[in-house]
Amino acid sequence: MINIKDFGAIGDGTTLSTASIQQAIDACAEQGGGTVLIPAGSFLTGTLMLRSYVELHLAPAARLLSSMEEADFVAPEGEAGQFLSEGQGNKALLCARHAVNIAVTGLGTIDGRGEQFLEPEDEGSDTVLKIIREFRPKLIDLEGCVNVVFRDVPLYHASSWGMHMTGCRQVTVTGVKILGQVRGPNNDGIDPDSCQDVHISNCHIETGDDCIVVKATKYGAERYGACENITVTNCTLQSHDSAIKIGTETHGDIRNITVSNCVIRNSNRGVGIWVRDGATMENMLFSNLFIETRLFSNEEDTNRRHGGWWGKSEPIFMTAERRNKPDAPAPGKIRNIRFDQLLIESEGGMFIGGSPESIIEGITIRNVKQTMRVKSGYPGGVFDTQPSDRGIFPHPVPAMYLNYAKDVALSDVEIHWQGEPNRHWTQALAAEDVEDLRVRSFRGTAAKPDVSALEMTRVTGLRLSDSTALPETEVYLTLEETELSRLELERNDLSAAAVPVRKLD
Structure with missing residues (x-):
C-alpha cells in the first residue's frame, strides 16, 4: 500500500496535490500494482489518471476535493469529448483510458463542489438552477477499460455527470452513494455508454438529472458497439428527471437490460426508454419496483433552456419518434420489453408512444397497482416527448396511454384515483x-x-x-x-x- 502523503500530498483542503497523488498512482503501477491510500484529510486536486492494476482507496475521513480551475484539468488521449453538449468536454476529476483491473473503493468522499458552479439555492423551488461557470468537469470518466470496480465510495455534488463509462467491460458498481445536486442540470449519476457486462447494485442515488442512464452515443457506438448485458438491482433512486433512463442517444443497439428490486421515490419519471437515432432497443426486464413520481415544472418552464425538467410524472415512459432535427434519421425500434410486480404512485400516467414509422412491439405489463394522486400543484395536462418535433403538447392524461404499438399484453392491472382529481385526468386506459x-x-x-x-x-x-x-x-x-x-x-x-x-x- 502506498500513502499519497509519502509523495507530498497535503490534506489541508487548499494546497493543490494533483502532482503528488498522480506520482503515487504512477509509482504503484510501476511496481506492478497495488493500493494507493487517500488518508484522512481534504486533498485538493485536478485530473488524476488511474492506472492498470491499481486500487485507489479512500479512508473513511478522506476527501478528494475538485479544483475549481480549468487549468488543473486535462483531456486524456483517446478522449470521448466530441459528443458531449453544454461545453462539458471530457475533462474529469478521475480518468482512465484502456486500463485493466482498476478499482476505487472506501468510505471517503469524492467531492465535485458542484454547488459552486450554480447560482445559490432558492428554498422551495423546483426550477433548474442557473449555471454560473462555463467549465463543469465530470467526476469520473472512463473509456475502454476492462474489469472495473467502484465500491462504497460516496460521490458528492458533481458539477455535471457523476460517473461516465464509455466502451468499458466487466464493470461492477456496488454500494456507491451518489448525492448530486437535485436542481443541477446534466447532473447524471451513472452513465454506461456502449458498455458490456455492467453490474450496478446496492446503490443510493439522488440527482437533478437522470440517476442511471444506459446509452449508445455516436462516439461510443462507432468504437465499441452495442450497449448490452446491464443489470441494476437493490437500488434506491431519486431524480428530478428519470430514475432509470435507456437512451435517448441510441446510435448503437441497446439490449439485455434487467432492473429489479429498486425503490424510486420523488422522481419526475420512473423508467424511461427512448429510441431516436436508428438503433434497436430490445430484451429488457423490469421487476419488483416501487415507483413514486410527481410533476416538477410547468409546461411553459420546460420549453425554456434550463428552465424546467423533461417529463410529466410518468412512472413508465416509452417513445419512438424522430428527433427535432432536419436531417434526423428514422428513430429505430423498441421491442420485447416486460414489466412485472410494480407498485406505483404517480401524478401522471404511463406513456407508451411509437410513431407511424416506428411501432413499439412486444410489450408486457402485469401485476401492477397504480394509484393516481395530486402532489405537486403543477397543472399538468400535457404530454412531453422531448427531444422530438412534437416536444410538449396539450393532451388529456389517462392512467395508461398506448399509441402506435403492437403485440401489447396488460394483465392483472389495477388503477386507482386518490383524493381530488387533476382536471386533465381521464380514462384508466x-x-x-x-x-x-x-x-x-x-x-x-x-x-x-x-x-x-x-x-x-x-x-x-x-x-x-x-x-x-x-x-x-x-x-x-x-x-x-x-x-x-x-x-x-x-x-x-x-x-x-x-x-x-x-x-x-
Whole structure:
C-alpha cells in the first residue's frame, strides 16, 4: 500500500496535490500494482489518471476535493469529448483510458463542489438552477477499460455527470452513494455508454438529472458497439428527471437490460426508454419496483433552456419518434420489453408512444397497482416527448396511454384515483392506433363520469377478458374506428356499468 502523503500530498483542503497523488498512482503501477491510500484529510486536486492494476482507496475521513480551475484539468488521449453538449468536454476529476483491473473503493468522499458552479439555492423551488461557470468537469470518466470496480465510495455534488463509462467491460458498481445536486442540470449519476457486462447494485442515488442512464452515443457506438448485458438491482433512486433512463442517444443497439428490486421515490419519471437515432432497443426486464413520481415544472418552464425538467410524472415512459432535427434519421425500434410486480404512485400516467414509422412491439405489463394522486400543484395536462418535433403538447392524461404499438399484453392491472382529481385526468386506459392488444383482469374506473374507463380508437385485434366494471361506472368500454371482426370479449363482468360497451363511428 502506498500513502499519497509519502509523495507530498497535503490534506489541508487548499494546497493543490494533483502532482503528488498522480506520482503515487504512477509509482504503484510501476511496481506492478497495488493500493494507493487517500488518508484522512481534504486533498485538493485536478485530473488524476488511474492506472492498470491499481486500487485507489479512500479512508473513511478522506476527501478528494475538485479544483475549481480549468487549468488543473486535462483531456486524456483517446478522449470521448466530441459528443458531449453544454461545453462539458471530457475533462474529469478521475480518468482512465484502456486500463485493466482498476478499482476505487472506501468510505471517503469524492467531492465535485458542484454547488459552486450554480447560482445559490432558492428554498422551495423546483426550477433548474442557473449555471454560473462555463467549465463543469465530470467526476469520473472512463473509456475502454476492462474489469472495473467502484465500491462504497460516496460521490458528492458533481458539477455535471457523476460517473461516465464509455466502451468499458466487466464493470461492477456496488454500494456507491451518489448525492448530486437535485436542481443541477446534466447532473447524471451513472452513465454506461456502449458498455458490456455492467453490474450496478446496492446503490443510493439522488440527482437533478437522470440517476442511471444506459446509452449508445455516436462516439461510443462507432468504437465499441452495442450497449448490452446491464443489470441494476437493490437500488434506491431519486431524480428530478428519470430514475432509470435507456437512451435517448441510441446510435448503437441497446439490449439485455434487467432492473429489479429498486425503490424510486420523488422522481419526475420512473423508467424511461427512448429510441431516436436508428438503433434497436430490445430484451429488457423490469421487476419488483416501487415507483413514486410527481410533476416538477410547468409546461411553459420546460420549453425554456434550463428552465424546467423533461417529463410529466410518468412512472413508465416509452417513445419512438424522430428527433427535432432536419436531417434526423428514422428513430429505430423498441421491442420485447416486460414489466412485472410494480407498485406505483404517480401524478401522471404511463406513456407508451411509437410513431407511424416506428411501432413499439412486444410489450408486457402485469401485476401492477397504480394509484393516481395530486402532489405537486403543477397543472399538468400535457404530454412531453422531448427531444422530438412534437416536444410538449396539450393532451388529456389517462392512467395508461398506448399509441402506435403492437403485440401489447396488460394483465392483472389495477388503477386507482386518490383524493381530488387533476382536471386533465381521464380514462384508466386509452389506446390509439394499436394492433393486437390483450387486456386481462383489468380493474379501474375513469377519473371523471363523462369519460369511459377504457377507450379504444383504431385498435385492431382487441381481446378483453376476465375484467370487471366497478360500481358507479358510467361507460366501461368505448370503441371508435375499431374493427369488430377482431374484437373478443371473454369472461368479463360489466354488469355494474350503466353502459358496458359504447360504439362510436
